[in-house]
Amino acid sequence: MAKTKSKTDLFEATLIKSPTGIQGLDEVTGGGLPKGRPTLIAGAAGCGKTVFAMEFLVNGATQFNEPGIFVSFDEPVEDLVKNFASLGYDLKGLSDRKKMAVDYIHIERSEIEVTGEYDLEGLFVRLGHMVDSIGAKRIVLDTIESLFGALPNEGILRAEIRRLFRWLKSKGLTAIITGEKGAGMMTRHGLEEYISDCVIFVAHLVSEQVATRRLRIVKYRGSTHGTNEYPFLIDKTGISVLPVTSLELTHKASSERISTGIPRLDTMLEGKGYYRGSSVLVSGTAGTGKSSVAAKFADSACRRGECCLYLAFEESESQIIRNMQSIGINLEPWVKKGLLKIHASRPTFYGLEMHLVQIHNLVSSFNPGVVIFDPVTNMISVGSENEVKSMLTRLLDYLKMKLVTTLFTNLSHQEDLEKTSVAISSLMDTWILLRDMEIGGERNRGLYVLKARGIGHSNQIREFLLTKEGIDVRDVYLGQDKVLTGSARLAQEATEKAEALIRRQEAERKQRELERKREAIESQIKLLRSQYESEEEELRTSIQQAKLKEEEISRATKEMARARKADVVKPAAGKK
Amino acid sequence: MGTENTKRKADSKAKGLKSNARAHGVAEVKSSKGFWELRLYVAGQTPKSLTAFANLKKICEEHLEGKYRIEVIDLLKNPQLARGDQILAIPTLVRNLPEPIKKIIGDLSNTERVLVGLDLRPAD
Numbered sequence: 001m002a003k004t005k006s007k008t009d010l011f012e013a014t015l016i017k018s019p020t021g022i023q024g025l026d027e028v029t030g031g032g033l034p035k036g037r038p039t040l041i042a043g044a045a046g047c048g049k050t051v052f053a054m055e056f057l058v059n060g061a062t063q064f065n066e067p068g069i070f071v072s073f074d075e076p077v078e079d080l081v082k083n084f085a086s087l088g089y090d091l092k093g094l095s096d097r098k099k100m101a102v103d104y105i106h107i108e109r110s111e112i113e114v115t116g117e118y119d120l121e122g123l124f125v126r127l128g129h130m131v132d133s134i135g136a137k138r139i140v141l142d143t144i145e146s147l148f149g150a151l152p153n154e155g156i157l158r159a160e161i162r163r164l165f166r167w168l169k170s171k172g173l174t175a176i177i178t179g180e181k182g183a184g185m186m187t188r189h190g191l192e193e194y195i196s197d198c199v200i201f202v203a204h205l206v207s208e209q210v211a212t213r214r215l216r217i218v219k220y221r222g223s224t225h226g227t228n229e230y231p232f233l234i235d236k237t238g239i240s241v242l243p244v245t246s247l248e249l250t251h252k253a254s255s256e257r258i259s260t261g262i263p264r265l266d267t268m269l270e271g272k273g274y275y276r277g278s279s280v281l282v283s284g285t286a287g288t289g290k291s292s293v294a295a296k297f298a299d300s301a302c303r304r305g306e307c308c309l310y311l312a313f314e315e316s317e318s319q320i321i322r323n324m325q326s327i328g329i330n331l332e333p334w335v336k337k338g339l340l341k342i343h344a345s346r347p348t349f350y351g352l353e354m355h356l357v358q359i360h361n362l363v364s365s366f367n368p369g370v371v372i373f374d375p376v377t378n379m380i381s382v383g384s385e386n387e388v389k390s391m392l393t394r395l396l397d398y399l400k401m402k403l404v405t406t407l408f409t410n411l412s413h414q415e416d417l418e419k420t421s422v423a424i425s426s427l428m429d430t431w432i433l434l435r436d437m438e439i440g441g442e443r444n445r446g447l448y449v450l451k452a453r454g455i456g457h458s459n460q461i462r463e464f465l466l467t468k469e470g471i472d473v474r475d476v477y478l479g480q481d482k483v484l485t486g487s488a489r490l491a492q493e494a495t496e497k498a499e500a501l502i503r504r505q506e507a508e509r510k511q512r513e514l515e516r517k518r519e520a521i522e523s524q525i526k527l528l529r530s531q532y533e534s535e536e537e538e539l540r541t542s543i544q545q546a547k548l549k550e551e552e553i554s555r556a557t558k559e560m561a562r563a564r565k566a567d568v569v570k571p572a573a574g575k576k
Numbered sequence: 577m578g579t580e581n582t583k584r585k586a587d588s589k590a591k592g593l594k595s596n597a598r599a600h601g602v603a604e605v606k607s608s609k610g611f612w613e614l615r616l617y618v619a620g621q622t623p624k625s626l627t628a629f630a631n632l633k634k635i636c637e638e639h640l641e642g643k644y645r646i647e648v649i650d651l652l653k654n655p656q657l658a659r660g661d662q663i664l665a666i667p668t669l670v671r672n673l674p675e676p677i678k679k680i681i682g683d684l685s686n687t688e689r690v691l692v693g694l695d696l697r698p699a700d
Contacts, residue, residue, distance in 0.1 A: 103659070105662065105664060106662060107662060111677060111678055111679045112679045112680070112681055113678065113680045113681070113692065113693030114682050114689070115680055115681070115682040115684050115685060115686040115689040115690050115693065116683040116684060116686055117682055117683050117685075118624070118665040118666060118667065118668075118681045118683070119624070119665065120664055120666070121622075122619065122658050122664045122665055122666045122668060124619075125652065125655045125658050125666075126655065126658040126659060128655065129655035129658070147664070151681070
């Protein structure tokens with residue numbers, strides 16, 4: 001085993017590859033087609049062989065400075081030019097600039113008579129002339145097997161085609177040979193026998209009325225390659241192959257948090273919201289407000305100035321805008337500003353892969369910070385559960401790698417509320433469940449966070465309200481062993497309010513009484529004080545009078561003594 | 577017969593043919609047209625090409641004496657000419673005139689088939 005591996009490594013070092021420029025194909029082939037060697041693309045009619053070959057040439061001419069020759073054995077040049085104009089390829093312009101040469105080789109069987117031996121030197125000369133005239137590095141022969149119908153003597157033809165491939169190799173041309181799928185063989189005339197370097201098989205499968213194109217690298221000598229069947233599609237930008245399964249689980253996790261757009265929901269998630277680049281699932285039964293949560297998230301992303309891609313699978317753009325306006329979320333300005341792109345499509349319109357590629361393309365061109373799928377459940381109508389899951393896995397890997405926060409809404413049913421229809425919950429980092437709560441003859445919405453990886457989230461059930469002013473998340477009333485929501489909660493709240501009012505009034509009354517008491521006491525104190533003051537006054541006056549009387553008596557005594565000429569008796573010391 | 581003859585002449589004139597074409601106007605061969613313009617495509621002096629040319633020369637001398645012209649085109653010298661007549665196989669003999677265009681591939685070793693291809697003998 002180890003020996004084989006080192007051998008492969010050795011080959012990888014020496015095998016030069018010619019990039020196709022086709023999105024995804026270079027990834028699957030590890031860099032492109034083998035340079036200077038022929039590659040066979042086989043498949044039934046209408047699988048996209050010609051488009052593959054043409055895109056290889058056009059990309060070579062425009063991106064890698066490798067001029068190329070397209071030799072068609074089936075379609076006249078004018079038809080090719082017209083057909084590929086719809087893919088945006090200007091074959092005429094490229095031909096005029098000598099970046100490309102397109103030729104149509106056809107043989108009318110009815111004109112031809114064969115007499116004896118022949119070879120295909122004329123074809124060689126013709127190809128050689130074209131190659132030299134533009135210095136071609138790439139060549140496409142589409143479909144050389146037509147020659148088998150036009151020329152008799154298969155033995156000669158086979159030998160000559162074998163010689164042609166050798167000739168292509170000797171010229172150092174990277175060639176694509178296309179071949180129709182034959183019965184029990186890859187190609188009708190067994191071309192795969194002659195092309196041993198690289199064989200790619202394309203197919204167009206239809207299951208449940210949905211068509212998917214698939215591609216498989218049957219062999220690639222001297223190189224490791226992806227061995228799976230890869231879905232691919234052809235749209236107006238050309239071919240995209242989805243090698244998404246080659247991605248690994250190595251995306252970086254961001255610790256940045258972004259708001260959910262609903263303040264109360266933020267507080268349930270540590271007050272910060274979701275992790276950037278995480279996947280969020282909002283599931284719930286019909287009419288629980290999943291889209292509203294999604295729209296609010298979109299709105300908040302746009303408010304931060306981030307781009308948001310809203311993939312709607314149920315409603316049209318204007319319907320979403322109108323409906324969200326009714327709950328106070330105005331998305332229209334964001335659309336006008338170019339921050340919000342609503343891409344509405346029916347899931348059944350194309351196959352899963354087409355959706356995947358389209359989302360890929362939208363994400364890579366629009367570069368959103370937030371992608372919303374509303375609802376992801378509808379995807380199940382396109383493929384089987386496994387297919388949908390694998391598609392979502394691929395998509396999520398891709399989005400996580402780009403640090404895009406993804407929000408999926410998922411319609412679930414009352415009986416298995418915590419089971420998502422595509423079993424995608426394991427892919428989700430945060431799961432918010434919206435549910436109906438039937439109490440007292442009415443339905444109300446409840447919201448809780450079922451899981452949130454890496455976030456210490458609240459375990460509380462909250463009531464989720466959609467009002468004209470927007471979304472509101474409130475505490476539910478917990479009491480008498482049950483949860484109260486809606487009018488029951490309102491009634492309970494009113495009762496509490498009334499009780500509180502009474503209590504407050506009581507307190508106020510007591511306060512006033514206290515005040516009055518204090519006032520009464522204070523006035524009593526005042527009265528006593530004034531009584532005391534008047535008594536004091538009286539006493540003082542009488543003391544004064546007594547003193548005056550004393551003085552008068554002593555003065556009169558002295559006068560009497562003077563009049564009697566009495567001697568002065570000195571009072572004894574120490575006596576007063 | 578007379579009118580038919582005139583018509584043929586007019587046809588020939590319209591195609592801008594040389595006067596000697598008219599000299600052999602009424603031919604004993606089945607074809608209604610009187611002149612064979614043949615082009616032999618080769619790629620270098622390969623044995624196959626040489627054989628083809630020799631065979632062609634012989635057939636023409638036998639069946640179309642004086643009523644034919646052979647142009648040999650060597651694609652190695654003029655590769656761009658391969659496109660016009662949609663030449664893939666070598667050697668290819670192209671009968672440009674009389675119309676319709678016919679192509680005969682191979683070394684022309686099977687005289688019978690060459691004659692059929694050139695409409696010099698009815699195919700059975």
